[in-house]
Amino acid sequence: MKTDSAWKAISTWFGGGSIIWTLLGLALLLLVDAVWVKDFFTLEWRDGHLYGTPVDILHQGSKVMLLALGMTLVIATGGVDLSVGSLMAVAGAIAAWALTAGGMSAASALPLALLVTTLIGSLSGLLVAVLGVQPIVATLVVMVAGRGIAMLVTGGQILTLQDPTLRFIGGGYFLGLPFTVTLVVALLALTLFLTRRTAFGLFIEATGDNETASRFCGVPVRLVKVLVYAFSGFCAALAGIVATGNIHAADSARVGEMMELDAIFAVVVGGTALTGGRFHLLGSLLGALLIQTLTTTMYNLGVPPTVAPVPKAVVIVLVCLLQSPVFQARLRTWKKAKTPEVTA
Amino acid sequence: MKKRALLLLALTPFLLTQCGDGSKGGDSSSSNSLTIGFAQAGAESAWRTAETESITREAEQRGVTLKFSDAQGKQENQIKAVRGFIAQGVDAIILAPIVETGWEPVLKEAQRAEIPVVLVDRGVQVSDDGLYATLIASDFVAEGQMAADWLAKKTGGKANIIELQGTPGAAPAIDRKKGFEQGIAAHPEMKIIASQSGDFRRSQGKEVMEALVKAHPNLTAVYAHNDDMALGAIQALEAAGKKPGTDVLVVSIDGVKDAFIAMKDGQLNCTVECNPLLGPNAFDAVEKAVAGETLPKKTVVQDRLFEASQAAAELPNRQY
Amino acid sequence: MRLLRRQHIPLLATVGMLIVLFSVASALYPGFASLRVVANLFSDNAFLGIVAVGMTFVILSGGIDLSVGAVLAFTTILIASLVGAGWHPLLAISVALVLGSGFGAAMGWLIHRFILPPFLVTLAGMFFARGMAFLVQAQSAVVSHPFYDALGDLRLQIGPKAYLPITALLFLLVVLVGIVIARRSRFGRAVYAIGGAEASALMMGLPVGRTKVRVYALSGFCASLGGVAATLYMGSGNPAMGSGLELDAIAAVVIGGTLLTGGVGSVFGTLAGVLIFGTIQSALVFDGRLNSWWLRIVIASLLLAFILLQKALARSASAHP
Structure with missing residues (x-):
């Protein structure tokens, strides 16, 4: 009984009971790795930082984690943001342009990229909030146009970048861990502060739960919507800069491709419902970690990337099923039917 | 109705500016x-x-x-x-x-x-x-073969190779794999110890190599189906504490500018130009x-x- | 009367836009206003159109189906490899259609039975079908069979140098059947009712669950029929085909005046939406000077312009009834 309530406390802190299933999935996957992948958990201290596959997972997974934080808030308002993958490309392209053709230093180029990308992101917010366009359509428009803008900025080339700051953000180490981990933690702290210590979080949940009622209660629904899309754009910009720094180049055509789906997947696996309302930031991060672990496992097991979507699909459906109240209820009645004397 | 007409009006010049003097095509065919x-x-x-x-x-x-x-x-x-x-x-x-x-x-x-x-x-x-x-x-097959021949000569016919393939099903990926395999067939001590697709992308090349270098620390050479993947792999090798270009030979195909820069820096050993x-x-x-x-x-x-x-x-x- | 007119305004606007767009392109590019270009519109967009008709029903019911592009790709490569293995094309097509419909029905069942979000279930469906397509065969393959070649060569002449091939005829047939199902069948009315208000539909005693499963089965069927059309169009199967097709189909349905929230829209509107999409693409090919990245920006702007126009019309229609 006592452990039960302790577990409950922990799980609510992590964002609701559904998180158990995400953790369970992750544990299962790690078990597969432990058995089939050689030296999966081997960690060494090398050149002043930790080195090993788990570190890679944290590092490569950080892009989806950053996206997932912004996506969580968008989904909590009952929307969805398909443009984040393209916005990553926009941020990378602008940073590359400013650093090369623009002749700027990283100190001004990166904020510029963040600012412009956030503004483009808030464009979909404006479309949704002010013009009443459906989120899928509004962000689809930004998604299609965004990739075009990014290609236009880099002239269709892959621009190689020498800038040390950018390279540090994408591939440097801080406190023995990839710097991107610090970035994720910092963004998480910021998001938690904004949503748990101010009324913003409450407004978001209210908007997602019942928009009309919220408006009557004086919640600035439109402003909230514009802000969450802007924030999602900001997160995408950070992820774009990380991705660009990671490969030391701005690859407008390919960076962030299909990543919006990974981000949505992470959020939902993390326990936030697509219908909006309550949201779980830590759950989203766990979801992102689950995806990256899955991807890395695929690489290690030699599964070609074209077939890799199949296990991903299975995981999505399983996690969704396990989180579904209907399925849980069925499971319970099934269990009861099997062991009637115990429950009686 | 008014609004509709207005919006149509707003749209038309947009189309016109995009399409401008597109009528040239028809005229020129007569001349x-x-x-x-x-x-x-x-x-x-x-x-x-x-x-x-x-x-x-x-x-x-x-x-x-x-x-x-x-x-x-x-x-x-x-x-x-x-x-x-x-x-x-x-x-x-x-x-x-x-x-x-x-x-x-x-x-x-x-x-x-x-x-x-x-x-x-x-x-x-x-x-x-x-x-x-x-x-x-x-000739994509010939390109793969050239890369294999060079590697065989350089290593004296002895190598543990990790292959980074292009997009599965794409003709260059299939042919470059085939050509390379033909090229190393004559050298029994040249082995492909791992082969995984990096989808012709720089980011994927890096991510895949990060995973493979840990699973196969005994590698001595990398063969990438294009330069972008090789450039990504080079970064992963460096992060793993290997010296690309010396500890691990890196060969690739395409011959883009960035590949030449990497060769100048001694990180890439050779590239087969695909013009x-x-x-x-x-x-x-x-x-x-x-x-x-x-x-x-x-x-x-x-x-x-x-x-x-x-x-x-x-x-x-x-x-x- | 008045109510009828109000309902039809977005549709009229879409058709009007199509006419304006086609006229502008015809004025700009010599040779655009020809029967041949019109015939091409139908044959080039046949598989997109067939998929979009299925998508219309899903969206009308208040759902969404992201798996269609992947199911289409799976169908093309399945047919190619089955025919390659010596099956008769008709048998291969039947198997593919049954698999596509079954796959859709399975997704519909998950969505209905466990109240899962359609977006996620069909997203998983997309991943699954795409991966399976590559498992069947990673490389594109030719469909070579005398029967298939004969089928692919079937065409109806509608003017000088203008033909409607079998794919275009299939597309038109699907549109017609779609209109009849939507307007004249009990299933069609149930779809509109569920999309309008699911709770009321349930209270009215409509078979909500069965209808939902059928809607996704229908979309799966259309996706695989689109795959059949694609193999006839190209004479080959390709597991990488149709990526992003789901978004094109959704865009065509939305341009056609169907609301993503469900309950409002029409199959005929989708036809107009697909043709608008095709006209824009054709015009850009005729222009032939547009940088590819500008192309994306132009397409996005046009999509946005259409949606905003529709919004404005719908608003003015409801403001002055």
């Missing part, structure tokens, strides 16, 4: 100069962009009106573009097919309209090779085909292998 349609596959890599630029530049120099269409990596768009060119009645079509199959119906249509089609950089599978005028392309500057060849073929000459079915573009020692001298000449 001497040709109108050529170019159905490009996409703009996914620097190599592709260089090819597009080469063809556009050549068209300008020869005073040819070029109708350009970018399929954005989708075959269905490319077929639509070719059919659009046929409907417009262009004099000839240059096609850079995304995949090898699926061209028979549309090429038959071009044949019926008596419009010659020149294929660049990739062949097509059709029942009758009379459906296209000629193919101008590199995208097909413009002059393509337009020579087009002019002959329009004049009714019969062309050889395939013109193989000669590819060269560049070693690290040549990189510094060659770098200024690189256009892409």
Whole structure:
């Protein structure tokens, strides 16, 4: 009984009971790795930082984690943001342009990229909030146009970048861990502060739960919507800069491709419902970690990337099923039917 | 009603500015100069962009009106573009097919309209090779073989190789794998210890190599199906504490500018150039085909292998 | 009367836009205003159109189906490899259609039975079908069979140098059947009712669950029929085909005046939406000077312009009834 309530406390802190299933999935996957992948958990201290596959997972997974934080808030308002993958490309392209053709230093180029990308992101917010366009359509428009803008900025080339700051953000180490981990933690702290210590979080949940009622209660629904899309754009910009720094180049055509789906997947696996309302930031991060672990496992097991979507699909459906109240209820009645004397 | 008219008005000039003086195409076909349609596959890599630029530049120099269409990596768009060119009645079509199959119906249509089609950089599978005028392309199998031969010579026929494949199912990926395997077949001590697709991307090349270098620390060489993956792999090797170029030999294909920079820095050992500057060849073929000459079915573009020692001298000449 | 007119305004606007767009393109590009270009519109967009008709029903019911592009690709490569293995094309097509419909029905069942979000279930469906397509065969393959070639060569002449091939005829047939199902069948009315208000539909005693499963089965069927049309169009199967097709189909349905929230829209509107999409693409090919990255921006702007126009019309229609 006592452990039960302790577990409950922990799980609510992590964002609701559904998180158990995400953790369970992750544990299962790690078990597969432990058995089939050689030296999966081997960690060494090398050149002043930790080195090993788990570190890679944290590092490569950080892009989806950053996206997932912004996506969580968008989904909590009952929307969805398909443009984040393209916005990553926009941020990378602008940073590359400013650093090369623009002749700027990283100190001004990166904020510029963040600012412009956030503004483009808030464009979909404006479309949704002010013009009443459906989120899928509004962000689809930004998604299609965004990739075009990014290609236009880099002239269709892959621009190689020498800038040390950018390279540090994408591939440097801080406190023995990839710097991107610090970035994720910092963004998480910021998001938690904004949503748990101010009324913003409450407004978001209210908007997602019942928009009309919220408006009557004086919640600035439109402003909230514009802000969450802007924030999602900001997160995408950070992820774009990380991705660009990671490969030391701005690859407008390919960076962030299909990543919006990974981000949505992470959020939902993390326990936030697509219908909006309550949201779980830590759950989203766990979801992102689950995806990256899955991807890395695929690489290690030699599964070609074209077939890799199949296990991903299975995981999505399983996690969704396990989180579904209907399925849980069925499971319970099934269990009861099997062991009637115990429950009686 | 008012609003509707207003919005229509707002939309029209937008279309007009985008389309501007598009009527030129029709006029020029009556005069001497040709109108050529170019159905490009996409703009996914620097190599592709260089090819597009080469063809556009050549068209300008020869005073040819070029109708350009970018399929954005989708075959269905490319077929639509070719059919659009046929409907417009262009004099000839240059096609850079995304995949090898699926061209028979549309090429038959071009044949019926008596419009010659020149294929660049990739062949097509059709029942009758009379459906296209000629193919101008590199030999992907030979490229893989050249890379293998170089590696065999350099290592004395002994290597543990990790192969980074291109997009599964893509012709260059299949042929470059085949050529490389043929090349190392004569050397029993050259082994591919792991082979995984990096989807021709720099980021994927890095991510895959990060995983593979930990699973196979005994590697001595990396063979990547294109430069972008090799450049990503080099970063992963460095992060793993290996010295790319010395501890682990890195060979790749394409010969883009960044590869030459990496060779100059001693991180990449060699690259086999796959020349995208097909413009002059393509337009020579087009002019002959329009004049009714019969062309050889395939013109193989000669590819060269560049070693690290040549990189510094060659770098200024690189256009892409 | 008045109510009828109000309902039809977005549809009229879409058709009007199509006419304006086609006229502008015809004025700009010599040779655009020809029967041949019109025939091409139908044949080039046949598989997109067939998929979009299925998508219309899903969206009308208040759902969404992201798996269609992948199911289409799976169908093309399945047919190619089955025919390659010596099956008769008709048998291969039947198997593919049954698999496509079954796959859709399975997704519909998950969505209905466990109240899962359609977006996620069909997203998983997309991943699954795409991966399976590559498992069947990673490389594109030719469909070579005398029967298939004969089928692919079937065409109806509608003017000088203008033909409607079998794919275009199939597309038109699907549109017609779609209109009849939507307007004249009990299933169609149930779809509109569920999309309008699911709770009321349930209270009215409509078979909500069965209808939902059928809607996704229908979309799966249309996706695989689109795959059949694609193999006839290209004479080959390709597991990488149709990526992003789901978004094109959704865009065509939305341009056609169907609301993503469900309950409002029409199959005929989708036809107009697909043709608008095709006209824009054709016009850009005729222009032939547009940089590919500009192309994306132009397409996005046009999509946005259409949606905003529709919004404005719907608003003015409801403001002045």
